[in-house]
Amino acid sequence: MYTLGINAVYHDSAATLVRDGVVVAAAEDERFTHIKHAKRPVPFSTWQLPFDAIDYCLREAGITLADVDHVAYSYDPALLPIMPAMPNKRATIALPLEPGPSASSWDALFLSFIVNARGQLIDGSPLHMAKRFRSPPDGHRFAWHYVEHHLAHEASAFLAAPPGDTAVLTMDGRGEGVTTSLGAFVSGKYSRIKQVELPHSLGLLYEAVTSWLGFLHSSDEYKVMALAAFGRPAYAHVFREIVRYRGDGSYVVDEPRLVERFGPPRERGTPLDARHYDVASSLQTVLEETVLQLAHWLHARTGLPRLCMAGGVALNCVMNARVRDDGPFEEVWVQPAAGDAGTALGAALWIDWCERNRQGDRTRRWTMNHAYLGPSYTESEIEALLRWCKVPFRRLTDLAGETADLLAAGKIIGWHQGRTEFGPRALGSRSILASPIVPDMQARLNEIKDREDFRPVAPVVMEEHASDWFVGAGKAPFMLFVFRMRPERAERVPAVRHVDGTARVQTINRQQHPLYYDLLAAFYARTAVPVLVNTSFNTRGEPMVNSPRDALESFWTSPLDALVIGPFLVTKQGATA
Structure with missing residues (x-):
């Protein structure tokens, strides 16, 4: 059984191919297109599927799209408020001729691209790849699955981590509406315990500060982490006003109002000063504090000795070290493609797991001991x-x-x-x-x-x-x-x-x-x-x-x-x- 996982909605477009529980190949589209992160996370780029990455995965397995049994897309449009209550071919959504500057005015276009992704996969491949995507005479037989974005993050952790029961923590900017998810994978079953929803997002707050510091959001957050080491948490009290842990495995993030609090944003390429260092340090400090509180709550709730993490926030290696050193878990494992690229992995693993479970096969056949899953050359x-x-x-x-x-x-x-x-x-x-x-x-x-x-x-x-x-x-x-x-x-x-x-x-x-x-x-x-x-x-x-x-x-x-x-x-x- 072949399962193809696809991430295409925001950024870090990627594909993964799983065969009977084992990952055959996984790659990010940027490695083929030379466009960093594959695309920017804007609604009018959602139509772009990672054809190069998909083509590589099929080629690595020696198959075509006609041989694929399941396709798992790491976003579920049914969870969006704009989705028609009874979606069918006659359903309609309204798109302004000239959408305004607000993100919501583009929602109809965004949704339409996701709903039509299956057809785009079948008919939209570039000419030089068309043979591998061509429909057989009786049409493609694969089943199409929309997988909730955070479930894809979660599965990319608990179905890739070393075998055994584990607590699960995923954090990113946003999914369909969720920004943080806490759960447990025990005896082969995943149970979700708590979620945090928009607008409360540690990832989006980190993105906002990244932009204020003159860097590119959804790309340069790692620079802010590095910058933090040069500063002092002089504004930690300000970020503690913005981010407040609620004591129950959730938190609140208020509108940051960074210009009001810290002054004009830095222009890209201009010198960095002590204020910039201290803002970065303060943000990093409060991020670590908040995630530690989430980890302690999750440990108390599950009693499990192991934690696995994914989501873009889990690429923050300084925060990860705090969770490892000061948190309650004996072991902490982070999935290496923790950002959105990893949702292609998680979506494929999850659908493969569910389908094999349905057939009576509940064995874990693969562990992510390394990340060498892309192309090689003779x-x-x-x-x-x-x-x-x-x-x-x-x-x-x-x-x-x-x-x-x-x-x-x-x-x-x-x-x-x-x-x-x-x-x-x-x-x-x-x-x-x-x-x-x-x-x-x-x-x-x-x-x-x-x-x-x-x-x-x-x-x-x-x-x-x-x-x-x-x-x-x-x-x-x-x-x-x-x-x-x-x-x-x-x-x-x-x-x-x-x-x-x-x-x-x-x-x-x-x-x-x-x-x-x-x-x-x-x-x-x-x-x-x-x-x-x-x-x-x-x-x-x-x-x-x-x-x-x-x-x-x-x-x-x-x-x-x-x-x-x-x-x-x-x-x-x-x-x-």
Whole structure:
């Protein structure tokens, strides 16, 4: 049984394909279209389905759309107030000829695109993909399912987490009307316990402050998290007036009125000052406080020792660390594609789970031990492209060792190996790698990627050495938690220490990504440091690279020193490598 999951409503459009409980493929559309987040979250973009990501998933399984049994779309229009009470082909909704500036004036167009998504999937594919989407003579046989947005987030956590009973907490900007959901997955059944509805949203508040700080909302919230470490929670009392926990697993978020409270918004590109740092710090503090209160309530209600989380807010690794360290749960697991891309995963897993349950199969067959679910490219495909582009390259005889030599010499490497990561974090398949020993490496990387100076870079560490370098670090394969760096180690790896003494750590073992692990082992053998700098392989405004061509374009339009792609090393004229 094949189940295709689709996220297409707001942003981070994505697709996932599940076969009998096992994820075959998952990818975000941005990796193919080169449009970051695939599209902006505006109502007139809802018609855009992630055809490239869907095409990849079908191709990876060696099937066409005609072979798919179920399609799960991670949004349920029946939950929208504007949806006709008796929806059918004769039902009508009114759309103004010129919708006004308010979001609600676009609701009819927004709804129409979602209701007609099935037809768009069947008939709207681009010409070069049409063969894989073509209808058979008797028409497509798949059943179409609308899955509530937050249920898709929830399922992406409890059906991907390590097996066992778990509490579930999801938080984002918004779904059909819900912004936060608390529940429990026990003995194979999911029970929802509490939800918070619009307009009360921690995610939308964080977006509003992101915009006030001069960054792009629904995109740059991670910059606000990084900025917070430079400030003091001087305005925490103000945000505690805006966000009030109600004591029952819910909260209230009042209109933030940021200009009234903090003055004019920052213009993009203008200097940041202490007020900006302090606003970011205060927001982050109150977010952490509120989510901790939710976690304590959920633990008291369920009595479960484990928590899994998803939703865009769960990409806040500083908050996640607070829940891990100061919360009541023994284990906290976060789904790595926690944002809206992950709802494609959750919708597919949920429909697959329900259908197999209906047939008497209640077994969990898959756990998300890694996020390498996207496209890979063969050695022959890579070599053919390198020759066609007439770039200087050579085959490495000792890939891990020779790359480690370059890194130990202070070179910055583009690294393109294996299947693309699913989710926003580069985890060693599409990464820029560098030595953490070089003091100015963070500044060099920010210059290469044209990033703001305050942005930290993250470390990857061999799993068995993690706790020797970072306090309390165990298994953290998805770079979704921060850990405090051990003071006695900090001077040895200055490039990965953030201003507050923490680092957003990725651990790696050989089972997860053998070549990546071998590279770290080789670097460790040369330097006695089992740590590398790992940042995403892209430049400003671009998604992470996906194909070998993407990697070459990014490499040749940036001052990277070398590119290790498959078994080949690409260098630039005059470079010593």
